[in-house]
Amino acid sequence: MATDLYVHPDYYNLDDLLTEEHIMIRDAARAWVKKEVSPIIDEHYEKATFPKHLLKGLGEIGAFGPYIPEEYGGPGLDQISYGLIMQELERCDSGLRSTASVQSSLVMYPIWKYGSEEQKQKYLPKLATGEFMGCFGLTEPDHGSNPGGMITNFKDAGDGENVILNGAKMWISNAPFADIAVVWAKDETGRIHGIVVERGMEGFSTPEMHGKLSLRASSTGELIFVNVKVPKKNILPGRTGLGAPLSCLDSARFGIAWGALGAAMDCYDQALRYCKERTQFGVPIGSFQLQQKKLAEMITEITKAQLLTFRLGQLRNAGKATSAQISMAKRNNCEIALNIAREARQIHGAMGITSEYSMMRHMANLESVVTYEGTHDIHLLITGMDVTGIPAFTREMSESK
Amino acid sequence: MKILVCISKSPDTTSKIAFTEGNTKFDENGVQYIVNPYDEWYALVRALELKETLGGNVTIITVGNAADEAIIRKALAIGADDAVRIDADPKDAYFTASQIAKYAKDNSFDIVLTGKETINYNGSQVAGMIAEELDMPFISLATKLDLNGTTATIEREVMGGVQVVEVNTPFVASCAKGMAEQRIPNMRGIMAARTKPLTVIPVTNNEEYTAYASYSMPEAKTACKMISPDNMDELVSLLHNEAKVI
Ligand SMILES: Cc1cc2nc3c(=O)[nH]c(=O)nc-3n(C[C@H](O)[C@H](O)[C@H](O)COP(=O)(O)OP(=O)(O)OC[C@H]3O[C@@H](n4cnc5c(N)ncnc54)[C@H](O)[C@@H]3O)c2cc1C
Numbered sequence: 001m002a003t004d005l006y007v008h009p010d011y012y013n014l015d016d017l018l019t020e021e022h023i024m025i026r027d028a029a030r031a032w033v034k035k036e037v038s039p040i041i042d043e044h045y046e047k048a049t050f051p052k053h054l055l056k057g058l059g060e061i062g063a064f065g066p067y068i069p070e071e072y073g074g075p076g077l078d079q080i081s082y083g084l085i086m087q088e089l090e091r092c093d094s095g096l097r098s099t100a101s102v103q104s105s106l107v108m109y110p111i112w113k114y115g116s117e118e119q120k121q122k123y124l125p126k127l128a129t130g131e132f133m134g135c136f137g138l139t140e141p142d143h144g145s146n147p148g149g150m151i152t153n154f155k156d157a158g159d160g161e162n163v164i165l166n167g168a169k170m171w172i173s174n175a176p177f178a179d180i181a182v183v184w185a186k187d188e189t190g191r192i193h194g195i196v197v198e199r200g201m202e203g204f205s206t207p208e209m210h211g212k213l214s215l216r217a218s219s220t221g222e223l224i225f226v227n228v229k230v231p232k233k234n235i236l237p238g239r240t241g242l243g244a245p246l247s248c249l250d251s252a253r254f255g256i257a258w259g260a261l262g263a264a265m266d267c268y269d270q271a272l273r274y275c276k277e278r279t280q281f282g283v284p285i286g287s288f289q290l291q292q293k294k295l296a297e298m299i300t301e302i303t304k305a306q307l308l309t310f311r312l313g314q315l316r317n318a319g320k321a322t323s324a325q326i327s328m329a330k331r332n333n334c335e336i337a338l339n340i341a342r343e344a345r346q347i348h349g350a351m352g353i354t355s356e357y358s359m360m361r362h363m364a365n366l367e368s369v370v371t372y373e374g375t376h377d378i379h380l381l382i383t384g385m386d387v388t389g390i391p392a393f394t395r396e397m398s399e400s401k
Numbered sequence: 402m403k404i405l406v407c408i409s410k411s412p413d414t415t416s417k418i419a420f421t422e423g424n425t426k427f428d429e430n431g432v433q434y435i436v437n438p439y440d441e442w443y444a445l446v447r448a449l450e451l452k453e454t455l456g457g458n459v460t461i462i463t464v465g466n467a468a469d470e471a472i473i474r475k476a477l478a479i480g481a482d483d484a485v486r487i488d489a490d491p492k493d494a495y496f497t498a499s500q501i502a503k504y505a506k507d508n509s510f511d512i513v514l515t516g517k518e519t520i521n522y523n524g525s526q527v528a529g530m531i532a533e534e535l536d537m538p539f540i541s542l543a544t545k546l547d548l549n550g551t552t553a554t555i556e557r558e559v560m561g562g563v564q565v566v567e568v569n570t571p572f573v574a575s576c577a578k579g580m581a582e583q584r585i586p587n588m589r590g591i592m593a594a595r596t597k598p599l600t601v602i603p604v605t606n607n608e609e610y611t612a613y614a615s616y617s618m619p620e621a622k623t624a625c626k627m628i629s630p631d632n633m634d635e636l637v638s639l640l641h642n643e644a645k646v647i
Binding site: 013015021023024025028031032060061062066070075076146225236 | 415431470471474478522583585587588589591592595599619
């Protein structure tokens, strides 16, 4: 990629609503990304390799569990800080943000919220620095949008100390290199529990999935459990049922809403610069109304999304954001980001399809972002249910004739 | 080793530059300030490196108002131990230098470092004036600084080469590119900065010897003029008569 000149658009002076510390955290994350990630991200994307050497740096800028309290090794920041860090990471690449989201919201969050004191002490400080990496196993080959149908399960080993875990998870970010996996599985009564599975446990493997044309700089794999003996003390005691993993998804989706907006802002920033620099027919292409329309619509959507996202941050800080409110932001921001990536790419003409610019990479990445953590359709159904009070997720199929 | 690093603010390089009050004042409206890069990347980071190897304390000082505390927190997040803000809108180089010199005299430092200039005013005067007020040696535009006991070996870039200077502490030096590498504050640093001491002290001296008469913007870039490759004479004449570069 060419030199990273990113400056974030702030049409409604939203920076005025941030604290001095928010800005310092955001700027530090941005400076780190420009120095360490922008110069190498394309190569990793092209080769489909995960830049593992960045993990320590991600820990240092606070990207792993920014809201985890200091007593467990986190910096104890607010939700807006979390959002801003995710935004800066995804501004560069959704894969990088995915790694940080999973670590923060899907691994550290459940351990912090539902773990025993011993589990928190054992895992959280090392997860905060990136010394330990984690992954989150919810999706299964046959259960994506409907995770409640999962078949991964555990039974009492009969030795008083362990359970025996069987099943398989698919599409799991960070799986191939994770030290621990927070796995959601059913007990003998069909109740869902979170259980921490450690690399090295017999019968546990994490094959990498290949052939992704999206999120290529992020590593995705399977989690396979064949009679894995897991100590009972690895079960998260604090909460059971589908609500437990769904609450983690709330936290992650909140980060994604900020992140996807970051990708949109990056695309707009490049498109605006290109419009002023590129001349055709003797004038900058930004002097054509058709290009101005694209830019004007992009900045309008970005500004609306910034306001939505910031307000969601306030609500989440106050502990008042509903799952449905988070769904709306995740859905909206992924959609506008995808649209903006496409429009920005068109503004760049042929140059837009090269790795010299990031739009094409963002566009392909965002296809994963719009799918994981609840597809675009599922979030629409969540909003629909929230406003009508009528769930429309399942339907009876009439007998085929 | 007690080191004082002088920190100034400067507008983010992407800021729109405009003037008010009949072009006599910089328009701060909507301007984001950063720590002047020469102060941050070179003076501060080298001071921290010296402290990390030799022990001691790094104090940062700025002449500015309460709004400037954001840049102070950043310098603290990067690693300075404590901070001093002299509560005034800096007026000119002498005004700034005399405030800092007064503080430095009362608190005796082994080394006083500044950036070689600010990227907005490019005055390069404050460090020399501080040295004069403190009656200390001054080394400008330092690109390397090593310390052996109380003797510092300092490199300066001069026309066509490098000059090596030896000087004993205490001294004042202004730092240029090459002295150190930028440090990005990490989360631990940002958290630690919350509780590091920041002392605000009143102005001691209100003398100012200069006033800004007016500012103007550089001439806007004009369109590129294309000259046919076989028309050398026209090119030469334009370079000579219009651009006046040959
Ligand atoms: C790169 C990547 C990383 C991922 N990382 C993780 C991870 O770390 N951990 C994890 O657990 N999972 C992860 N996932 C899985 C992701 O969460 C699922 O892919 C997602 O939930 C969708 O499930 P599915 O792919 O099985 O699609 P399906 O559920 O089969 O959906 C297929 C289509 O049907 C639609 N559909 C489904 N149900 C309904 C309905 N009721 N009404 C209307 N339309 C419906 C969907 O919207 C979609 O368009 C990841 C996925 C990707 C691509």
